[in-house]
Amino acid sequence: MIENVIEISVDQLLIEVQNAMYDEYRFVTCTCVDTADGKLDIYYHFDKKLVLKNLKISVKKGDEVPSVSKIYFSALLVENEMKELFGLNVTNILIDYGGHMLLSDDELTSPMLKQQIVIVQKGEE
Amino acid sequence: MSKTVIPFGPQHPVLPEPIHLKLVMQDEKVLEAIPAIGYVHRGLEKLTETKEYTENVFIVERICGICSFMHAQAYCQGLESLMGVQIPDRAKYLRVIWGELHRIHSHLLWLGLLADSFGFESLFMQLWRNREKVMDIMEETAGSRIIISTNQVGGTRRDISKELLIKITIIVDEIKEDMRQVEKVFLKDYTVKHRLVGIGVLTSEKAYSLGAVGPMARASGIKMDLRMTGYAAYGELDFEPVVEKDGDCYARTSVRLKEVYQSVALIKQAIAKMPAGEISVPVKGNPTGEIISRVEQPRGEVLYYMKGNGTKKLDRLRIRTPTFANIPTLLQMLPGSQLADVPVLILTIDPCISCTER
Numbered sequence: 350m351i352e353n354v355i356e357i358s359v360d361q362l363l364i365e366v367q368n369a370m371y372d373e374y375r376f377v378t379c380t381c382v383d384t385a386d387g388k389l390d391i392y393y394h395f396d397k398k399l400v401l402k403n404l405k406i407s408v409k410k411g412d413e414v415p416s417v418s419k420i421y422f423s424a425l426l427v428e429n430e431m432k433e434l435f436g437l438n439v440t441n442i443l444i445d446y447g448g449h450m451l452l453s454d455d456e457l458t459s460p461m462l463k464q465q466i467v468i469v470q471k472g473e474e
Numbered sequence: 475m476s477k478t479v480i481p482f483g484p485q486h487p488v489l490p491e492p493i494h495l496k497l498v499m500q501d502e503k504v505l506e507a508i509p510a511i512g513y514v515h516r517g518l519e520k521l522t523e524t525k526e527y528t529e530n531v532f533i534v535e536r537i538c539g540i541c542s543f544m545h546a547q548a549y550c551q552g553l554e555s556l557m558g559v560q561i562p563d564r565a566k567y568l569r570v571i572w573g574e575l576h577r578i579h580s581h582l583l584w585l586g587l588l589a590d591s592f593g594f595e596s597l598f599m600q601l602w603r604n605r606e607k608v609m610d611i612m613e614e615t616a617g618s619r620i621i622i623s624t625n626q627v628g629g630t631r632r633d634i635s636k637e638l639l640i641k642i643t644i645i646v647d648e649i650k651e652d653m654r655q656v657e658k659v660f661l662k663d664y665t666v667k668h669r670l671v672g673i674g675v676l677t678s679e680k681a682y683s684l685g686a687v688g689p690m691a692r693a694s695g696i697k698m699d700l701r702m703t704g705y706a707a708y709g710e711l712d713f714e715p716v717v718e719k720d721g722d723c724y725a726r727t728s729v730r731l732k733e734v735y736q737s738v739a740l741i742k743q744a745i746a747k748m749p750a751g752e753i754s755v756p757v758k759g760n761p762t763g764e765i766i767s768r769v770e771q772p773r774g775e776v777l778y779y780m781k782g783n784g785t786k787k788l789d790r791l792r793i794r795t796p797t798f799a800n801i802p803t804l805l806q807m808l809p810g811s812q813l814a815d816v817p818v819l820i821l822t823i824d825p826c827i828s829c830t831e832r
Contacts, residue, residue, distance in 0.1 A: 351764050376685045378794035380779045394766070394777065394794075399703055401766060423685035423802040425796070444508065451512040451831060461520055 354392075354403045359414060361395075365404055366417045369395045374402060376421035381431045385463045389437060393417065410462075411438055418443040426450070434461035475500050480813070484513050485536045488591045488817040491827035495820075499813065507808035509801060516829040519658060519791055526695055526786040527553060527761060531625055534778075538791065538829040540580045540618045541771040543572050545793075546625035548778045551705060553627045554769025556782060557759060562752040565629035566707040570744040571642070572615070572624055573706070573769075574737040578649065579608040580772035581730045581737075584824050585660070588727060591817045592669045597659055604652045607645050629754025646738045660731055661724075670724035674807040674819045677721055684806060687799045688774020689729040690823055694721035700770035712745045726822045733772075760784050771796055773824045795829035 357365050369376075374395035382390040384407075391414065393404040408414055416439050418425040429450040431437040436459035452460070478499045492513035498506040518537055522530045534549045535542040546602035547569055554561055586601035599693045607621045609810040616622035616633050624632045634642070660666060676686065691698050692715055699715035704776035716732040718725035761782030768777050774796030781789040807819055 351766055371582060373682075375682055376776060377775075378799070379791040380790075380794075382781060382790045382792075390781070399698070399700065401768075403766075421683075421685070422806075423799065426798060449512070450510075451515040453512070460517060 351403060353394075353401055354405050355395065356405045356407075359406050359408060359412070362404070362406055363415055363417065363420070366393065366420050369404070370420050373397060376417075376423050377401070379427045379431060380423065381435045381437055381461070383435065383461065383463045389435060391431070391437070408437075410436065413438050413440050416438055416442040433459070435459055436462060477505065482816060482820075484510075486817070488587070489819060489825075490587065491825070493820075493825060493827050494558065495808075495816075497808070497813070497816065502813045504808050504811050504813065504816065506780065507805055509805065511831055512829065513831075514828050518832045519690040519793060522791040523589040524787070527782070527788055528570070528627060528786075530788065531627065532623060534791075534793070535621050535623060535625075536619065537795070537832055538826050540583065540826060541576055541773065541776075541829070542621045543576045544769050544771045544776065546623070547573060547706070548767045548776050549625050549780075549791075550625045550777050551769065552765045552780050553761055553782075554757075555767065556761045556763055556765040556780065557627075557757060559628055559755060559757050561629045561755060563749045564633070564751045565753045566634075567748045568630045568634060568745045568753065569625070569706045570708065570711070571634065571741050572612075572622065574741045574744075575608050575611060576644075577737045577772045578734050579605050579612075579825060580824075581734050582608070584726070584730060584821070585656075585774075588774060588818070588821050589660075591821050594659075594666065597656060600652070600656050604649055604656075605648055611642055611645055615642075626754060629673055629752070631754070633753045639748065643742055646741050650735060652736045653731070657731060660727060669726065669815075669818060670727055671722060672703055673723040673815050674811060674822060675722045676803055676807060680806065681721065681803065685799050685802045686774075686803045687796045688771070688824075689726055689733065690715060690774065690800050690803055692727035693718045693729045695719045698775075700768050700775055703768075705769065707747075708740075711740055711746065713740065723822045730824075751791070760786055761788065773797055773826060773829075774799065793832060795826065795832070796824045797823065797830045800825075801830065 374397045377394040377396050380392040395402045408470045418474045428442045429446045432439045433448050480497045483494040484494040492511040510645040531546050534545040582601050582605035586598045589597035613619050616624050624630050676694050678695040716729050762784045766782045776796040779792040783789045804823050
């Protein structure tokens, strides 16, 4: 089991991340998990003296999640990645690739989600 | 003065893998650097959801050739912890030996590439010739030079015989002696120092706030190395991270160079203390719950998040590789630098793009 998991609401996210910064935590990364019930779990992993602290938020698909890249610059890549691969609606990322950091135009939208529905009409290319 | 945008990569002589940087220049000075990746994204995290957890060992090894063993190690250690599996002590020591051999060949590869980037071809060849000795050990102990597939959930697949362990001790000593010769060139040669000293300085505070890991962080004075947590058999070996203060390209080179000696010492310690016995235990059942596993790769910390659902297939496997953490440092180091230093600066983060994109 993961130790040091603190479940918070989306509204608390920026405050808690700011607190982590004040407490001299290093930003490690984020992990996005599709729970297959229409929700996404997002973990924000921080490290201090080789001990992890994990903030966890749960959001419905399509809900807005504020970017933490203004607090931790290094979060911008993983936030862009979650936005592309999971369709997570991260707002105000410091450098927003607009869904094209890893994927090209003709890639499947949000390929990491559990359910991918691709409807192709008969006769359609 | 007007600004110019110079595309750097994705194909460039100093880049072993494709990354594209848009360099906004004023004369010869870099004002801004914007990275573009996505050339080698393979969707490996998604692929692991379709395979059984035992098969995933082979997938995670293929994330990166250079640190393939440590990918498998981080994965296996995480699942062993999640499933409550206690692996034999001998397997822990074997993991240290193969892991440190990977660190040596990764650092020698990087040092060679660095020499090549500033045009020192003979130095490059000396280092890669030395690296071949490690590759030969891999082949002899595992049957393969790069992706050795010796890890499995529950221990290791292969053992190393007593005779081979003695041979490894002799070969790593040879590597150490060869390194003594090139070390003088790297650390004392006027032209090499001219290209490295004071270039791309990353202060300790900046490195920490940007989330730098591995030799990038240690070269800036941050004493951070996951081997200090004592995973595998590291807790039973004498180990002190190599740390430098200056935070420039020279310090990053020095850290990696000294870590080659340190790996040689760790391998010799592990061989001397290696216990006899089994190398793996049978693993029953399927993983349930979540776990995070971290390992110190040659480029720094790798993080594995795993979520099992009681079936043979994992719900989620997330991997954060060290280069992913070090790219933001590059974006902060490049502005203000000279165009001629850009290749060296990019190389000093030891970029692995296959790792980054997975």
